[in-house]
Amino acid sequence: xxxxxxxxxxxxxxxxxxxxxxxxxxxxxxxxxxxxxxxxxxxxxxxxxxxxxxxxxxxxxxxxxxxxxxxxxxxxxxxxxxxxxxxxxxxxxxxxxxxxxxxxxxxxxxxxxxxxxxxxxxxxxxxxxxxxxxxxxxxxxxxxxxxxxxxxxxxxxxxxxxxxxxxxxxxxxxxxxxxxxxxxxxxxxxxxxxxxxxxxxxxxxxxxxxxxxxxxxxxxxxxxxxxxxxxxxxxxxxxxxxxxxxxxxxxxxxxxxxxxxxxxxxxxxxxxxxxxxxxxxxxxxxxxxxxxxxxxxxxxxxxxxxxxxxxxxxxxxxxxxxxxxxxxxxxxxxxxxxxxxxxxxxxxxxxxxxxxxxxxxxxxxxxxxxxxxxxxxxxxxxxxxxxxxxxxxxxxxxxxxxxxxx
Amino acid sequence: xxxxxxxxxxxxxxxxxxxxxxxxxxxxxxxxxxxxxxxxxxxxxxxxxxxxxxxxxxxxxxxxxxxxxxxxxxxxxxxxxxxxxxxxxxxxxxxxxxxxxxxxxxxxxxxxxxxxxxxxxxxxxxxxxxxxxxxxxxxxxxxxxxxxxxxxxxxxxxxxxxxxxxxxxxxxxxxxxxxxxxxxxxxxxxxxxxxxxxxxxxxxxxxxxxxxxxxxxxxxxxxxxxxxxxxxxxxxxxxxxxxxxxxxxxxxxxxxxxxxxxxxxxxxxxxxxxxxxxxxxxxxxxxxxxxxxxxxxxxxxxxxxxxxxxxxxxxxxxxxxxxxxxxxxxxxxxxxxxxxxxxxxxxxxxxxxxxxxxxxxxxxxxxxxxxxxxxxxxxxxxxxxxxxxxxxxxxxxxxxxxxxxx
Numbered sequence: 092x093x094x095x096x097x098x099x100x101x102x103x104x105x106x107x108x109x110x111x112x113x114x115x116x117x118x119x120x121x122x123x124x125x126x127x128x129x130x131x132x133x134x135x136x137x138x139x140x141x142x143x144x145x146x147x148x149x150x151x152x153x154x155x156x157x158x159x160x161x162x163x164x165x166x167x168x169x170x171x172x173x174x175x176x177x178x179x180x181x182x183x184x185x186x187x188x189x190x191x192x193x194x195x196x197x198x199x200x201x202x203x204x205x206x207x208x209x210x211x212x213x214x215x216x217x218x219x220x221x222x223x224x225x226x227x228x229x230x231x232x233x234x235x236x237x238x239x240x241x242x243x244x245x246x247x248x249x250x251x252x253x254x255x256x257x258x259x260x261x262x263x264x265x266x267x268x269x270x271x272x273x274x275x276x277x278x279x280x281x282x283x284x285x286x287x288x289x290x291x292x293x294x295x296x297x298x299x300x301x302x303x304x305x306x307x308x309x310x311x312x313x314x315x316x317x318x319x320x321x322x323x324x325x326x327x328x329x330x331x332x333x334x335x336x337x338x339x340x341x342x343x344x345x346x347x348x349x350x351x352x353x354x355x356x357x358x359x360x361x362x363x364x365x366x367x368x369x370x371x372x373x374x375x376x377x378x379x380x381x382x383x384x385x386x387x388x389x390x391x392x393x394x395x396x397x398x399x400x401x402x403x404x405x406x407x408x409x410x411x412x413x414x415x416x417x418x419x420x421x422x423x424x425x426x427x428x429x430x431x432x433x434x435x436x437x438x439x440x441x442x443x444x445x446x447x448x449x450x451x452x453x454x455x456x457x458x459x460x461x462x463x464x465x466x467x468x469x470x471x472x473x474x475x476x477x478x479x480x481x482x483x484x485x486x487x488x489x490x491x492x493x494x495x496x497x
Numbered sequence: 498x499x500x501x502x503x504x505x506x507x508x509x510x511x512x513x514x515x516x517x518x519x520x521x522x523x524x525x526x527x528x529x530x531x532x533x534x535x536x537x538x539x540x541x542x543x544x545x546x547x548x549x550x551x552x553x554x555x556x557x558x559x560x561x562x563x564x565x566x567x568x569x570x571x572x573x574x575x576x577x578x579x580x581x582x583x584x585x586x587x588x589x590x591x592x593x594x595x596x597x598x599x600x601x602x603x604x605x606x607x608x609x610x611x612x613x614x615x616x617x618x619x620x621x622x623x624x625x626x627x628x629x630x631x632x633x634x635x636x637x638x639x640x641x642x643x644x645x646x647x648x649x650x651x652x653x654x655x656x657x658x659x660x661x662x663x664x665x666x667x668x669x670x671x672x673x674x675x676x677x678x679x680x681x682x683x684x685x686x687x688x689x690x691x692x693x694x695x696x697x698x699x700x701x702x703x704x705x706x707x708x709x710x711x712x713x714x715x716x717x718x719x720x721x722x723x724x725x726x727x728x729x730x731x732x733x734x735x736x737x738x739x740x741x742x743x744x745x746x747x748x749x750x751x752x753x754x755x756x757x758x759x760x761x762x763x764x765x766x767x768x769x770x771x772x773x774x775x776x777x778x779x780x781x782x783x784x785x786x787x788x789x790x791x792x793x794x795x796x797x798x799x800x801x802x803x804x805x806x807x808x809x810x811x812x813x814x815x816x817x818x819x820x821x822x823x824x825x826x827x828x829x830x831x832x833x834x835x836x837x838x839x840x841x842x843x844x845x846x847x848x849x850x851x852x853x854x855x856x857x858x859x860x861x862x863x864x865x866x867x868x869x870x871x872x873x874x875x876x877x878x879x880x881x882x883x884x885x886x887x888x889x890x891x892x893x894x895x896x897x898x899x900x901x902x903x
Contacts (some may be wrong), residue, residue: 314742325753348766351756
């Protein structure tokens with residue numbers, strides 16, 4: 092057990108937030124000058140405390156503990172969404188840096204490596220850096236990746252003038268990957284809980300459901316002669332939303348976030364209607380069951396409706412489980428420090444999702460004020476930021492001890 | 498009983514359709530040069546057959562039978578929607594002209610007056626001409642009326658340089674108003690029926706219903722903490738559409754033609770949702786009952802939902818009944834000619850709606866091919882056009898005879 096330096100942690104987070112600062116937030120999307128400058132700064136900070144610090148062609152920044160054969164890898168990402176918050180990603184990287192600094196100051200054998208992955212937010216390719224680090228990046232995807240504003244990834248990589256190497260995970264060295272992150276939801280804050288231990292990252296299914304009927308004058312066309320695409324989808328959507336709770340697991344979430352009628356005039360029977368439904372759950376079994384129920388319900392409506400109803404899968408992400416033993420160590424660590432940690436799924440994706448299949452992986456969450464993220468208003472109480480880092484340090488010490496790495 | 502000249506009717510309709518011709522349709526919105534030229538042409542045609550023909554400051558064209566103290570007024574409008582059909586409005590005016598011509602040719606006492614009203618389609622003011630003719634036009638509305646393209650009605654009236662008079666209905670002279678129109682719906686065609694006798698013009702109620710909840714991340718916000726405006730309105734809309742058949746009269750129609758979610762992203766819980774519902778029926782009692790049921794259903798959902806649901810009335814038109822005796826005469830006339838006429842409501846508005854409160858009024862419909870209207874594809878079989886005029890002539894003869902006007 093050792094005590095991290097909370098003040099130093101907060102100061103370093105603020106120092107990092109100065110790169111691309113926008114009011115209380117940060118605009119530091121991947122491969123902008125601010126992003127690249129922040130990565131060079133981070134590499135220099137790592138070197139100051141004796142880590143063997145490198146940067147690769149994607150901009151991944153990696154600090155390796157010298158004189159250690161095995162290490163826990165700690166990190167996240169330092170890129171942000173446009174006009175994002177100061178903690179999303181940055182928190183997990185600076186926790187790694189603070190824990191390494193503490194070990195260094197105490198002249199303890201340092202058995203943590205620290206990493207900042209590139210483009211987790213997907214300006215070009217979601218989780219670009221962690222995919223490259225784990226050897227699952229498709230180079231063809233790199234070639235064709237274009238940002239929303241038209242910039243090509245290969246051009247930005249050339250402009251950044253980084254060393255032409257690709258840093259890679261070392262299965263013989265890395266005994267685990269640990270990522271801390273803001274929750275981006277309201278559960279910890281509402282429960283007055285300071286640490287969330289992530290059990291898994293949810294799988295996602297997303298469908299576009301559409302109906303094609305016929306546009307008719309809504310005053311002169313008798314009800315019996317209509318092919319109302321709008322009414323058909325309203326009934327289907329209502330039915331799905333009513334049935335979902337009966338299919339769902341405890342942490343399943345679902346949403347119809349988009350709904351449109353065409354032509355969209357008050358006095359015209361809708362010729363076309365479209366909605367998008369998505370659902371997420373942490374277990375593959377539940378996702379599969381939900382998928383089956385959703386498809387069956389859509390098909391039952393399609394068979395009964397006087398219009399053509401069709402659906403397409405427009406997104407699919409498999410759920411990923413976090414390492415059970417590491418989860419238990421982090422729960423224990425939080426309890427030692429006086430918290431009653433919550434075990435919860437991550438409803439959003441993270442670099443840990445890419446690491447988990449190849450190395451034992453854990454995530455902890457700290458509370459998000461009002462659940463906000465991906466906005467300059469994103470924030471976490473300073474005490475909660477410090478507490479989370481202390482719990483991570485304690486947990487990492489346990490992991491290292493258990494593995495003989497300390 | 499006298500026979501109209503079908504060939505002459507069709508030729509006159511085609512002659513009128515040349516003013517503003519667009520492919521198979523017509524672009525002759527109120528106060529365009531094409532509209533004003535067509536009105537002067539019509540006045541000249543009326544004069545040729547001995548009617549006392551006048552045009553007023555609004556562009557209403559009125560041909561009065563000389564030597565008659567009482568007359569049936571026949572007409573409709575010659576303005577169109579942008580890129581409209583060749584028959585909407587024009588048919589009813591040319592029926593009047595053909596019937597007057599026939600009486601004139603046969604040297605029978607002419608007891609029909611013919612009229613073409615201005616701007617029934619509402620480029621500036623819906624039913625502008627018939628409102629002025631019936632003395633129910635608000636002059637303040639004339640002053641402020643502006644077309645969608647920014648043209649002011651008063652400027653267009655000045656440019657048209659028309660006589661500064663306002664033609665008015667004469668209650669001592671006009672024993673009835675008769676308007677023929679294309680059905681603008683599919684019922685006659687589907688029923689293989691050539692003449693529809695209109696029992697009334699429907700009343701319309703239109704409501705904008707909206708819900709305000711809270712935008713949240715659809716992956717990280719538990720279901721129990723959401724304020725989903727979209728789900729609330731989907732359930733309300735489905736419930737309304739399911740209940741409507743139990744509230745409706747035989748000819749009630751209803752429609753949800755517009756439905757929108759905001760912000761409208763797949764992974765964001767909808768913060769706002771809006772739909773527009775309208776319903777129409779021919780009787781005031783049914784409209785009132787529907788209105789009560791719709792409001793009660795919305796309010797029940799508003800009381801139960803976790804979001805704020807509100808509604809505004811955004812349109813209200815009262816139903817108008819057609820003269821029962823005149824309806825019977827037209828049904829009889831159609832039967833004499835071998836049709837089995839259908840009695841039906843008009844689901845759209847017409848000049849007859851303005852005339853009905855001040856003079857006994859009747860409308861007949863002829864079939865619309867595929868129910869189409871307000872489009873250049875609008876059409877009616879030539880035989881049906883001629884048949885409808887013959888039925889109108891026979892009916893008008895009966896009305897005149899019954900009133901001692903012939």
